[in-house]
Amino acid sequence: MSQIAAEVRHQSPHSLGTAYCAAKVSRAVGRRRTLDALYRQERAGLIAYLARRVGSERARDLVQDVFLRAATSPQLTELVNPAGFLRRIACNLLVDEARRQKCRVRAQQRLENADAPSRARQEDAVHVREVRQALEIALAELPQKTARIFAMNRFEKKSYRQIHLELGIALPTVDYHMMKALAHLRQALGHIC
Known part of the structure; x- marks a missing residue:
């Protein structure tokens, strides 16, 4: 250095x-x-x-x-x-x-219609749009296989074992692609979130 x-x-x-x-x-x-x-x-x-x-x-x-x-x-x-x-x-x-x-807080079930849903503030909606757009760009930058494995785990809620069986790849390969995807997304989205 x-x-x-x-x-x-x-x-x-x-x-x-x-x-x-x-x-x-x-x-x-x-x-x-x-x-x-x-x-x-x-x-x-x-x-x-x-x-x-x-x-x-x-x-x-x-x-x-x-x-x-x-x-x-x-x-x-x-x-x-x-x-x-x-x-x-x-x-x-x-x-x-x-x-x-x-420290996990246990939530009680709410009564029917006790809390009316509220709309997100306009700034929140803009921020969500910006984050979603940045996420799509960052995912597009990933290699296709890495992006697919990430989507299966995070969006389709599949476990590593399910991905391993479905794609016919080794579990360590799933781990490796997830590590690469998460590191890339952390770097790409770090300034936004």
Whole structure:
């Protein structure tokens, strides 16, 4: 990193833009390779670790969240103990989930027509339209297979196992495509939501 900074300082003003862009692209490629390698090496261990605590199906979803958090971490390319880093994220997610379960509000059934439905404010409708449009654009940017797997899971409410059986692909492939889709959508929609 400091070597890149030193090179950028000694560049002429005209070539500064290309050097900066090249360094940025290089870091992005390095992050992607690091994340892919971590995913391949640590996924099964994390699923086993989480499955003992929350069950197999929920563990797969939490592993996706672990890798999403890891993907956005600035420390990703400088890890000394990647397995420990991912395990710490997993522990934090378990703690967050336990807190949500503890604080979950139980709703009482409402009486018939006791609360009349209210219309959303105009700003809310505009915001929903903007988010929906940004989501459609982000989904269109995904590879077709990745977008299809994401749609099956999130829109059609199919489990990873159902997608695996329906498409005839391995469960780790479903995990991988979901991780890629969620990371892309988080990046694309982060500034809107």
